[in-house]
Amino acid sequence: MTAFLQNCFAGLSLGSTYALVALGFVVIYKSTGVINFAQGGLLALGAYLGYTFSNNLAVAFGVAVLLCCVSAALVGATFERIVLRRMVGQPPFAVIMITIGLLFVLEPLVTAIWGFEHKQVNNPWNIRTVEAGGLVFGVRDLWTIGLTAAVVLAFFLFFRYSSLGLAMRVTAFDPEAALAQGISARRVYATSWAIAAALAALAGILMAAGPGGLTPSIGFIALAAFPAMILGGMDSPAGAVLGGLVIGLAEALARGYQDELFSWAGDNVSVIVPYLLMILILLIRPYGLLGTKEVRRV
């Protein structure tokens, strides 16, 4: 039982990271109809910027986290302004390819600036742990879960009550009607990219503070967040958070019971568990757990 709970805790921490990234996917998808493949690149960029702030410029870790989120948000909004704005009205797949192009530019950029070496971000948590009820909680994991909960809550409040959040929801629902009401679609698009990039950067710096440290391959985590987004339903922010947690739990449990249950399926089954789970759920619910069923007319 202790082992099970311990795995669940690890899953929640991992799932929080997925949830942050997946929420970023959904924010962009909902307002612009684009799947942002560059999320992994933005995540890596954010994490490395955080490293620079925290280690090279020696600002406090909390400030570094804030700064890296803000600068990633600026990068996201700038990219939207310079490139994606021109693509409005083009077929969605062309726009997706553009985000893949951005990913391919960001990845070498990151390695060209910071190199391939394994880096350790200065942070107040390190490997400290607290024990309670026979379980060991990593301080970083606790902070990851807590920060994610706070950020997600803040996002939902913003989305529900602020006028910009309302504008985002309206634009997602019907862009033309929104324009007719005087809502600036440009501002909405730029904001969604900024929010998504900031969420990715936060996920990145939280990951980088963990035991894995910071390597250029950190962006791969965003690929595993795709199933999280799909599982929850692509147009549902709540679904993204739910999907992230489910995927995180499933992956951590598969890793925990690898030797006992999954040795027949080869090493590291946990890596493909998100995708298998996604396929299973899509067979039953083609629009994800909380996604809206698309109404199609001839």
Add this chain to the structure above:
Amino acid sequence: MGAHRNVVRGYADELRLFGTPAARAGLVAMVVVFLVLPTVVQDDFWLSVLIYVGITAFGAIGLNLLTGYCGQISLGHAFFIGAGAYVAARIGGELGLPLPVWLLAAAVLGAALGGLVGPFALRLRGHYLAIVTLGLVFIGEHLWRNLTGITGGNSGTPVTAGASLGPVDFGALNLFGEVYSRNQGWFWLVWGLVALVALLAKNLVRTRPGRALQAVRDRDQAAEVIGVRAGRYKIGAFMLSSAIAATAGALFGAYQQFVSPDEWNLLLSIQYIAIVIVGGLGTIFGSVLGAIFVGALPALIDRYSDAIPGVRTGVGSEGFISVFALNQALFGVLIVLFLVFEPRGLAGIWLRVKAYFKAWPFSY
């Protein structure tokens, strides 16, 4: 007085493959280039680049049938290509069966695997399908690493499949007393097969099944209303595209003579998507143009990296960016530039140039 050479007087005229004198001249030029090129360019580096480009064009035609004509987005092309390569390794190499057998076996396995994915294409649309096929790449990678009996696991497997068709061995051509190198033989083999599959695809898309595919792409429910079995065509397109992909994979494996699971990753799938988009969605010719463009670029950079400032060519040498990273970044920049400025791809540019000369001296 005879009609002007470009006048189209009926449906049959419209469908003719090489209807105008210019098109026929183009065909002759292509055949001549195909036959003569390997004897002019004997350099192994350039020949091997052209062979890889040909194999890529082969696979890209398959993806274009699926994505460009049927509108089904697949990021799983790498999975089918990998499967084909292992067929070549086991059936062509280990069992030593001849070229047509392992090529066909790869196609059959590809079609079967595509048929397994097909049902997802029925239930899922657009982005959902893209991500599920993305999952396929990762699940495939896990399989390739763990089915060690077939794939050799992480360390890869040699592919010793022979390339002889009857008495003609493309690996060591000996025609009319003239001896040709392996690369020269493979050039003819691969580009001959590209021509074959391009003709097959072209014939498919200009006849009833092709029209049906395009109807499904444009609006599948409307297609159903006018009597097109959308489900059947979606699965069919998936099977055909995967069969072509697996055949390309078999050729790739047999030419390279060694394959490992690292090669069938997401990057490969994305490269194929990029080829189809850069070349032009929904054009067979565009797939070949795109393959030449995307396939030759890394080779050019690799070859001339010494002359580009700031590039690190070896482990200890100066420069801030490695050849691989530069390649990847340029690839990304190209995709972005292309889509922003020419969303219809290379084929779109080609059609515009053609239309300009057709209408000359009037501008439109």
